[in-house]
Amino acid sequence: MKLFYIYSMLQLNIKNETSRLRAVILGTAESNGPTPSVENCYDPKSIEHVLAGTYPTEADMTKELDAVAAVFKKYNVEVFRPKVIKNCNQIFSRDIAFVIEDKIIRANILPNREAEIEAIRYVWNQVDKKNRIVLPPECHVEGGDVIPWGDYIFIGTYSGEDYPELITARTNMDAVIAIQELFPDKTVKSFELRKSNTNAKENALHLDCCFQPLGRGKAIIHKNGFLIEREYDWLVNFFGKENVFEITKDEMYNMNSNIFSISEDVIVSEKNFNRLNTWLRQQGFTVEEVPYAEISKQEGLLRCSTMPLVRD
Template sequence: MIKLNVQNETTRLRAVVLGTAKSNGPIPTIEEAYDPKSLEHIKAGTYPLEKDMIAEMEAFNKVFEKYNVKVYRPEVIPNYNQIFSRDIAFVIEDKLFKSNILPDREKEIEAIQYVLNEIDENKIIKTTDDIHFEGGDVMLWNDHIFVGTYKGQDYEKFITARTNMKGVNFIKQLFPNKIVKEFDLVKSNTIAKENALHLDCCFQPVGTNKAIIHKEGFRDINDYNYLVNLFGMENLFHITKDEMYQMFSNVFSISPEVVVSERNFTRLNNWLQSQGFIVEEIPYAEISKQEGLLRCSTMPLIRD
């Protein structure tokens, strides 16, 4: 049996689901795009090739091997995008939450059924269809659970709005002893540089007291200020709109000391190293064209 345990974003990782780019399917049509960045690359003819994405994910897998992390991969569904395992489910403490994902993507959870079969079924949480959340919007930080959402009245119009206030309140009810803090994110269906698809597209903690942040990703300045007060301005690495677009905040922590990052994120990687982190740099720029990066491709099951 798998004994789930995830208390925060950075403690030592022991077991993880890493997505797969095998049999990723044809390049989507413009109508099939889920997010503005994929749309941009579909239109430009620069949408990533399967062979390049497989190679990038293999580089990520090798880092996990180096640190003796147990890696589960989804069963391959022919011609289907299964890269972003963070979207389909996520773990809080000892419970696994199944996301109410975009209808086109529901098969993805079936591909990790063999993993779910090893988890106590009482620890697997399902919800009703009106409650929305995805793992990219949910972050654990000691006594906090941070949740990205969108509070606009026009929520239904945004394919990029993935977690609603019903989802936030569902988590609040289940974890009364935690501070569940929601963040109202900037959304756009059409302009990638104006869209924080998930909370991890504009914010993520690293180490024990630091974080990467994009101030303009938050619709409410009070939400940004909350994080400044919690972490301290001196512990925050601020990224530009262009760096958010490249997914600088979507790195992945294997431990408080070790961060996996994209090799082209020079400014960020230099800062991380100056703060004493070991930075495992890998190629992941092709996958980033789908508005997801390292954190999006992983679903941690066990951390110390």
């Protein structure tokens, strides 16, 4: 995949998850590094596969990312890739930054992932300085927890006393408050997520691991990903029960909610999501199926590895 560099100012525009995509950062598995030790894993699903000897290979993950790049090319989406850092996992570009409206917000991520931010510096530098946002250090946030949706910004968070002990807790209430202050005209709605360092089926790593809004007024939800039932109920009522596709615990574990919309009508999904993909087609969507089962072993899928920059 050709690496594109930006030579003029980039006019960011992200107001939702489903408007026609024009430009995106797609992660890379090139020089991904060796299989990590258990101590260096960031989530329980990766730990499972390290212990089982089934952690994904660089070659397999590169093929999967190339398949997504080919779909973007088909739909004339401009694709930017991180500069390759030797022996560094740079697949999940949504973790390191995210865009709302015309602003790019740097994620305050795990300290040993700082190098990943430098790999997209060439994109960051082509955004107007006033639209480059670095939150205060006490504001912890990753892009997988932040879902812009018109007049709303949905944010996954965790406020339990054991937050410091949970490597799977990535976004705190300080960040929720800071984002509300950045966008005073929007309603920021936060959701407490279920977290576990040891059980991937009881862990919603990010909001997009248990919830995803789609075009045509539809949404995907996994109830058990939410710690507070009334917050889950609010989302179901917001979209309407008849418009919601409820996924099972196993489907959440396999990342069925972490698909990606190119437009209101076109969705990129994993080829093995048979029940979901059948439902999507029944709702009138065009489903572009890609292999992504290897990347999913790291508890991330299509939304995690893409960071939209411009939508119509």
